[in-house]
Amino acid sequence: MTETGLSTLWVYLSASPLLGLIVTLLAYIVSYRLYEAANRNPLLNPVALAMLILMALLFVTDTPYSTYFEGAQFVHFLLGPATVALAVPLYQQFSKLRALWPVILASILIGVFVATLSAVGIAWLLGGTPETLLSLAPKSVTTPVAMGISETIGGLPSLTAVMVVVTGIIGAVFGTRIFDAMGIEQDDVRGIAMGVAAHGIGTARAFQVSHQMGAFSGLAMALSAMATALLLPWLLGMLGLVS
Amino acid sequence: MDFLVGITVLLCYQLIGEVLVLLSGIPVPGPVVGMALLLLTLLARGKSAESLDGASTSLLSHLSLLFVPAGVGAMLHFQRIGSEWLPISVALVVSTLLTLVITALVMRSLLRLRSKGGEAND
Numbered sequence: 142m143t144e145t146g147l148s149t150l151w152v153y154l155s156a157s158p159l160l161g162l163i164v165t166l167l168a169y170i171v172s173y174r175l176y177e178a179a180n181r182n183p184l185l186n187p188v189a190l191a192m193l194i195l196m197a198l199l200f201v202t203d204t205p206y207s208t209y210f211e212g213a214q215f216v217h218f219l220l221g222p223a224t225v226a227l228a229v230p231l232y233q234q235f236s237k238l239r240a241l242w243p244v245i246l247a248s249i250l251i252g253v254f255v256a257t258l259s260a261v262g263i264a265w266l267l268g269g270t271p272e273t274l275l276s277l278a279p280k281s282v283t284t285p286v287a288m289g290i291s292e293t294i295g296g297l298p299s300l301t302a303v304m305v306v307v308t309g310i311i312g313a314v315f316g317t318r319i320f321d322a323m324g325i326e327q328d329d330v331r332g333i334a335m336g337v338a339a340h341g342i343g344t345a346r347a348f349q350v351s352h353q354m355g356a357f358s359g360l361a362m363a364l365s366a367m368a369t370a371l372l373l374p375w376l377l378g379m380l381g382l383v384s
Numbered sequence: 385m386d387f388l389v390g391i392t393v394l395l396c397y398q399l400i401g402e403v404l405v406l407l408s409g410i411p412v413p414g415p416v417v418g419m420a421l422l423l424l425t426l427l428a429r430g431k432s433a434e435s436l437d438g439a440s441t442s443l444l445s446h447l448s449l450l451f452v453p454a455g456v457g458a459m460l461h462f463q464r465i466g467s468e469w470l471p472i473s474v475a476l477v478v479s480t481l482l483t484l485v486i487t488a489l490v491m492r493s494l495l496r497l498r499s500k501g502g503e504a505n506d
Contacts, residue, residue, distance in 0.1 A: 169449045188448045192455040199459065206460050213453035219443065220450045222394040224415035225401070226440030228422035232432055235423075244494040252487035260479035269471035273464065277475055281483060284454050286413040299457045300464065304476060306455035309448075311480040319484055330491045338483035345448040359444075363419055370412045 155204065161212020168194040181349065183314045188306060188342055220285050223341070227359040234356035237329065245333060249361055252337030253368045256281035257376065271382065272297055278377060279369055280304040283340040286366040294374055294382075305340065312339020313346035332357025337365045390439025397422045 154160050172190035179185045199209055210217070231238070238245065260277045269277070275296035279287040284305050291301035312335060320331045328351055335343040336358035344362050348355030401418030404410075410417075426432055458465065465472060 165452055166449075169446075169452055188451055188455060191449075191452045192458070195452070195456045196459050199456070206457060209456065210453060213456070216450055217453040221398045221415045221418075222391065223443045223447055223450055225394045225397045225418040225422055226443045228397075228419045228426060229432060229437060229440040230444070231419075231423050232426040235427065241495075244491060244498060247494060248487055248491035251490050252483055255486045256479060256483040259482050260475045263478055264468075264471040264475035267471035267474055269468055269475070273468050273472060277472070280476065281480070284451055285415055288454075289413045297461075299454075300461050302454035303458040303461060303465075304472070306451050306458075307476050308480050309451060311477055312484060313448075315481060316484055319481065320488060323485065323488065325488050325492060327492075327495075330488050330495070333491055334484050334488035337487045338480050341447050342451055345444075345446075348444065348447075355444075363416060366416050367412055367420075370416070 155202075155208065158212035158215070161209045162215055163212070164195060164198060164209075165191075165213045165216050168198070183317065183346070186310050186314055186342075188313075189310045192306070220283070220341075224283060224285065224363070227344075227363055230352070230356040230359050231363070234353065234360070237353075238357075238360060241329065245329075245357075245360070246364070248333055249337055249364050250368060252334070252361070253281075253365050253372065254376075256338060256365075257369065257373055261377075261380070261382070273300070274382060275377070276300040277304055278373055280308045281338055281340060282366045282369045283362055286370060287340075290370055290373055294377055306342065309339045309342025312343040316343060316346065317350060328354040329357050332359075333361040336361025336363075340366070386435040386438050387442070389435040390433075390437075391443075393433075393436055394418075394422075394439060394443070397425075 168191040169187060172187040172194065175190060176182070176185045176187045199206065257278050260280055261274050264274050264277050275294050276291055278294065278296065279290040279301060282290065282305065284302055287301050287305045288298040291298045316335050316339060325331060332347050332354040335347045335354070340362045344355060344358040347358035397418040398415050400421060401416070402414030404417055405412060405414045
């Protein structure tokens with residue numbers, strides 16, 4: 142192939158959404174294989190690995206994020222139906238949930254307060270700018286919901302998305318170790334704490350541990366998303382961060 | 385065909401959720417409302433469907449893949465993350481670990497309280 146042929150090909154491919162979609166899938170598949178090869182060591186979190194591979198790739202090929210996202214948006218879009226799909230494991234575990242609902246509700250509400258107030262408080266103490274504080278506030282909520290909240294309260298939705306992903310990775314990497322160290326073995330307690338702190342990425346990790354932990358984590362993720370969406374604007378208003 | 389039916393059901397509930405949010409102005413995202421409605425439907429029906437189970441299992445089994453495109457967006461914010469790396473990283477790590485620990489402790493003690501209360505009533 143001639144050099145002009147190659148560059149025409151590159152011009153064509155880089156303008157098509159196909160490439161962004163394929164590299165996203167490939168980066169994730171490679172990361173997931175590595176993760177499995179390392180006996181599912183949480184430190185090799187597949188989301189974190191895939192992110193690093195893709196950022197390196199975009200950097201090397203000098204591709205802007207917006208071009209990449211034209212293809213990757215098809216994957217991003219599935220977050221919506223995936224959130225709806227959580228109703229199914231919730232339904233399957235419903236008898237267990239019903240027996241425990243006052244305990245679950247109280248734990249999730251306290252978790253939501255800790256997740257938002259501690260993030261905003263710590264960043265404020267260490268000199269974070271107001272936009273950063275507002276973008277951090279919904280960090281424990283699943284991406285589509287967090288981006289919506291961030292927009293409502295005056296944060297930067299795309300920065301919030303990054304905070305959410307990093308939060309999920311931290312929860313997925315350290316969650317089970319912390320529970321082991323604390324001597325917490327019940328799947329319901331582990332699942333609820335994971336879902337409140339680390340949303341969908343924590344829930345993905347929880348499903349790998351057991352179906353029951355996954356279902357409780359999914360429940361906590363859904364309820365904390367609702368609670369944060371309703372409470373956060375009011376909570377930040379009380380702190381004088383939003384008018 | 386089953387997968388197609390399942391995914392269509394999920395998308396329809398998402399759409400209903402989004403429309404309800406738009407019409408009512410409640411500050412909850414559409415997919416969350418869609419999830420709540422689907423759960424209510426399943427409870428009212430008393431059973432799920434194979435097509436729905438299949439579609440949701442395949443979507444949820446690689447849930448973490450769906451977060452990758454948003455995560456790569458970090459490259460848009462390198463400057464801010466660079467100049468505020470300390471508040472951002474400490475807040476993310478400490479707050480996430482704190483949330484894990486406190487939520488788990490609260491739920492464990494509430495469960496213990498409840499089972500003690502149950503014994504006292506027996």
